[in-house]
Amino acid sequence: MDRLPDDRTAHGAETERPVLAILTSHWLSIAGSALVTIAACTWFLLLVTKLGARESNPYVGILIFFAIPAIFFGGLALIPLGAFLARRRIAAGLAVEPNRRTTLRRLALFLSLMTLANLIIGSQVSYRAVAHMESNQFCGQSCHVMNPQFFAAGQSQHPNVDCVACHVIPGTAGFLAAKANGTHQMMKVVLDSYPKPLPPALSSGKLAPSAETCEVCHSRTAVSEPRLRILSKFQDDQANTAVKTVLMMKIGGGRAGGIHGAHMGPGVEIRYRASDAPRLVIPWIESRNVNGETKTWLAEGAKDPGGESVVMECADCHNRSGHAFETPEEAVDRAMAAGQIPAALPFAHKTAVQVLKAAYPSQQDALTNIPLAFAAFYRQSLPDISSARRADIERAGKALAELYRSNVFPDLGIKWGSYPDNNGHAGNAGCYRCHDGSHSTVGAGVKTAISQDCSICHQTLAVEEASPEILQTLGVAAGSPQP
Ligand code: HEC
């Protein structure tokens, strides 16, 4: 045997693998290589996540452009420095040239440590990737089909709550079910076989139960004091007269009765059967109140449609709490109250609603033509105003296009009114699906009806009044519209 396993002279290492020998000959070189590898990996992964990130965090920018490159080049500088020091120690007789075995052992150790380090970094990043799959951007923007819900979230009561908080049951099973469902939906998108518009989640029976979603954040039994609601609207006259509706909502809750208590109080259960998929027509209802009394109600002249009954929960009333699609009137009122459409522009309300309601073949066409149509009205009917208030008219036109953009999606079959709001009775039946006065008790005895008495739900303090007395009394009377 002319070469022992631990042959200390092994100059073969130097001739066969000079690069490896240099890299592993001094701890400074090893540390340098480690820094270079980790920096490169982190830099790459950060760049990838930053591309998909929700908002650009300035610190990520500093990391990507300064800190990590500094570590990378620092590490790069350490490698020759270590090699130089190792050479000097060997030359001074303080160390021997590493042989092939030592080189390979050091290399193996180095590679294992690096793999471990990069696995840790990688797992952190893939954790972020999963977190990204849970983000509103992923659900609402990477999937064009859900774009409308993403836009409509902005004008809802939950602009900052993640889609998954209402659509995915917490825990692993819920996560997997959601991903399986999502994959199924993605296939339909790829094959372009999804319904347009997408059916409301309640109608497809896909909505996660509120106990796992809403009630993680809101308590079912919390008691709310009556709440004053002031609804601002503008009329269709020349002056766009501002009017207010003032309601005192009797929300209640728990054993305190009121709106929440009557349907969600302890022991209370209301079940119903609808005769249509979106649950807008409800002929049959069964109720159990706080005292345990049960009643069955049937709409006048209707038959029990049969089939599964559903237990009433939060989303039966708050169906648009996640994404509120507006009516053209609501959208224009909101923009006028916010001053985006100047309320002093004559006939602005009437014209704006008309322009929004017109039919446009595509969203792109609407975005171009809405501002033009709005301006055209003033040019043709009120030329003086048209030239004197050009800037206001342009600003209003742009705001109108935005209102259209966040509510109507012709290519996805979403028109004004495709997704009605059930929490009221103004646009569609809403509460009146049951509280229409025609649902009465079944069986022997005196027939009673589910009440339609206005004051069980709200005290009606003013309806579309220009200057409601109640607001004077409360010291919050409306001012004049902004110029
Ligand atoms: C606060 C709770 C909540 C949040 C947050 C929420 N949703 Fe919903 N979502 C609902 C409810 C409730 C329904 C059922 C509406 C119905 O059946 O009338 C629904 C229905 C849907 C539907 C079916 C179509 C429709 O409009 O009815 C889609 C698609 C949808 N949501 C996507 C999303 C996306 C994407 C996000 C995130 C940008 C999101 N949701 C965030 C509560 C929420």
Ligand code: HEC
């Ligand atoms: C992740 C927590 C979370 C989830 C899930 C959630 N909400 Fe909310 N919700 C909030 C927060 C926070 C607010 C804002 C409270 C505020 O502004 O005072 C809010 C506001 C509301 C409001 C408006 C309250 C007001 O003052 O007008 C309603 C109604 C509501 N949520 C109902 C629901 C319903 C129904 C669901 C389920 C479909 C739900 N929430 C799911 C956290 C949540």
Ligand code: HEC
């Ligand atoms: C029968 C219909 C109905 C059901 C069911 C219902 N709500 Fe409400 N909720 C209302 C109405 C109506 C209001 C008052 C809205 C307003 O002020 O304009 C309200 C108000 C609220 C508010 C605001 C409370 C406050 O103090 O300002 C929250 C939060 C809320 N609901 C959450 C829920 C949650 C969570 C559930 C399910 C556990 C639920 N609601 C079930 C009809 C309902």
Ligand code: HEC
């Ligand atoms: C699925 C049917 C259904 C819907 C939808 C519904 N309710 Fe009810 N509601 C009932 C039933 C059933 C009762 C119990 C009536 C009884 O026992 O006399 C009730 C009772 C009430 C009560 C108590 C009445 C009293 O005499 O004290 C209030 C308040 C109320 N509902 C408000 C609302 C509001 C507000 C909405 C809409 C946001 C709504 N309800 C939607 C079925 C419904």
Ligand code: HEC
């Ligand atoms: C079963 C409950 C219930 C009954 C009964 C009821 N309302 Fe309402 N009403 C509501 C709810 C909920 C809203 C929505 C409040 C909001 O937008 O926050 C509402 C809204 C309104 C509005 C404002 C509509 C708008 O958007 O401008 C008016 C006006 C109104 N109700 C009048 C009445 C009158 C008059 C009666 C009696 C004939 C009545 N309501 C009966 C629950 C009820």
